[in-house]
Amino acid sequence: MSIEVKNLIKKFDDKVVINDISFHVNNGEILAIVGFSGSGKSTVLKIISGLIPYDSGEILTSDGDIAMVFQYSALFDSLNVFDNISFALQERKDLKHKYSMKDLQKIVAQKLELVGLSGIENKFPSELSGGMQKRVSFARAIVTNPNTILYDEPTAGLDPMSSTLIEDYIVRLKNETNSASIVVTHQMSTITRTADRVIMLYDGGIVFEGTPKELLKETNPYTKQFVTASLDGPMQLKA
Amino acid sequence: MITLAQYLKRSATYKLFTTLFSEVVMFLDTIGGIIQLGIHFISRIFKDGISGKELAAQCERFGISSLPITLSIVGMTSIIVSSQVANEMVKQGGADFVGMLMTILIVREVGAVMSGFAITSMIGSSLASELATMKVTEQIDAIDVLGVDSVGHLFIPRVLSGILMMPVIVLIASFVGVLLGALTSNLFSGLSYRAYFSSVWLGLYMKDFWVSLLKAATFGGTIALISCAFGYNAKGGAKGVGIATTQAVVWSFIAIVIWDMVFAILFFF
Numbered sequence A: 001m002s003i004e005v006k007n008l009i010k011k012f013d014d015k016v017v018i019n020d021i022s023f024h025v026n027n028g029e030i031l032a033i034v035g036f037s038g039s040g041k042s043t044v045l046k047i048i049s050g051l052i053p054y055d056s057g058e059i060l061t062s063d064g065d066i067a068m069v070f071q072y073s074a075l076f077d078s079l080n081v082f083d084n085i086s087f088a089l090q091e092r093k094d095l096k097h098k099y100s101m102k103d104l105q106k107i108v109a110q111k112l113e114l115v116g117l118s119g120i121e122n123k124f125p126s127e128l129s130g131g132m133q134k135r136v137s138f139a140r141a142i143v144t145n146p147n148t149i150l151y152d153e154p155t156a157g158l159d160p161m162s163s164t165l166i167e168d169y170i171v172r173l174k175n176e177t178n179s180a181s182i183v184v185t186h187q188m189s190t191i192t193r194t195a196d197r198v199i200m201l202y203d204g205g206i207v208f209e210g211t212p213k214e215l216l217k218e219t220n221p222y223t224k225q226f227v228t229a230s231l232d233g234p235m236q237l238k239a
Numbered sequence B: 001m002i003t004l005a006q007y008l009k010r011s012a013t014y015k016l017f018t019t020l021f022s023e024v025v026m027f028l029d030t031i032g033g034i035i036q037l038g039i040h041f042i043s044r045i046f047k048d049g050i051s052g053k054e055l056a057a058q059c060e061r062f063g064i065s066s067l068p069i070t071l072s073i074v075g076m077t078s079i080i081v082s083s084q085v086a087n088e089m090v091k092q093g094g095a096d097f098v099g100m101l102m103t104i105l106i107v108r109e110v111g112a113v114m115s116g117f118a119i120t121s122m123i124g125s126s127l128a129s130e131l132a133t134m135k136v137t138e139q140i141d142a143i144d145v146l147g148v149d150s151v152g153h154l155f156i157p158r159v160l161s162g163i164l165m166m167p168v169i170v171l172i173a174s175f176v177g178v179l180l181g182a183l184t185s186n187l188f189s190g191l192s193y194r195a196y197f198s199s200v201w202l203g204l205y206m207k208d209f210w211v212s213l214l215k216a217a218t219f220g221g222t223i224a225l226i227s228c229a230f231g232y233n234a235k236g237g238a239k240g241v242g243i244a245t246t247q248a249v250v251w252s253f254i255a256i257v258i259w260d261m262v263f264a265i266l267f268f269f
């Protein structure tokens, strides 16, 4: 079991955002989390990655690095692409001094090739389009070969081809490293192309759990509303 | 009918006290937060060490880029003070002591305090907005997820550069201030340079000199720590960056005045 979340509860001030949810992700498996804006998807990822504390419950992950691809890329805008991607290798206590400049150049070039952006090492994030930034942030996240990978809307704002590129890479990486991955997404293509299982969050709870095929069958009123993007149904957009 | 307790709660006195109380709580909370980050940052120095490259870059930013503004502000303050002091003293027959008085004023107070204000408005605000922007765009989260301690990574070079560079800045600024004092006294009050500089030495105590450098280092570290702390704790989008920057500047100004008072009480009473 590579990621296990048990009875997780998270409040912001007095507002319960995650209300007692449990799920697991096996090694070599990709779980998609879907749900409307504000349903707490990013919050779940931030809790698993240790960025924010939670009120009760239990989070278990296997040893090794946890990587996260942020919703808005979160590239370091004062560093160029090379320093962004090699940041962990240059700054992390147990990794710095381990790699020569040549090693770093090789690793960065290899990761950039993976995301289809060879040769942009010296550019700064502000010189890249949003989609390119997203792909660079992807390369940065996987530089330490993590075995738990959390993607917060990895394909949002990408053109269809870049989306496919990233989706294929998410699957390829999982197959190669046997990592456990969670993909938060609104995009049907990303769900169907990457996910083994899907959970849907609404109002702090899990309202659907199943395979992408089952999601598309629209048997559950929640999934029906989600798949058809209807305003009528059990879920209401709210602040 | 309202009960006495309800009536009391509506009274202006009650409101005044609850407001005051919550202000005090917030004040202590803020100071507590800054001290906590300060302790965290110091503990990281021992764990992570110091990156020479980053420190050098921050020192350049802190000391070199700010120098023109700092020198202008300290210089102009010295001109203003000496134009008041010199005239009066020459009239009253104290011409021999103008240089001494100016030196004491500049070395003990004007140099450090005015540099502190200049550095706060230039460097403090830029540190705060830099870290606040990183915070609201999740760059600080990204540092932590990549396995690097964000407080250590960001605070160590920035706060240390403040501690190291501020004494240098104050030293240069005070020197320029004393020189401009001479120029002003000469131009406006006809005081000879010889008269001015022969009394400068009378006003220059070794103790003042060291206290001034210590004070400068304290100011520099405090400005950098406060500015980094407000940036680091920023919340929300662009508005949060603005709020963090304003607060960093206000709190740095207050801290400078408080430290200055502490130094005055400790060393000159």
Ligand SMILES: Nc1ncnc2c1ncn2[C@@H]1O[C@H](COP(=O)(O)OP(=O)(O)OP(=O)(O)O)[C@@H](O)[C@H]1O
Binding pocket: A012, A013, A017, A035, A036, A037, A038, A039, A040, A041, A042, A043, A044, A071, A239
């Ligand atoms: N730091 C915070 N302080 C207070 N409330 C927060 C904080 N972060 C998130 N929230 C609240 O928690 C809820 C869930 O936010 P979250 O960002 O996890 O949603 P999301 O599902 O990722 O939405 P989106 O699809 O828009 O990215 C929202 O109502 C939000 O207002």
Ligand SMILES: [Mg+2]
Binding pocket: A041, A042, A043, A071, A152
């Ligand atoms: Mg989100």
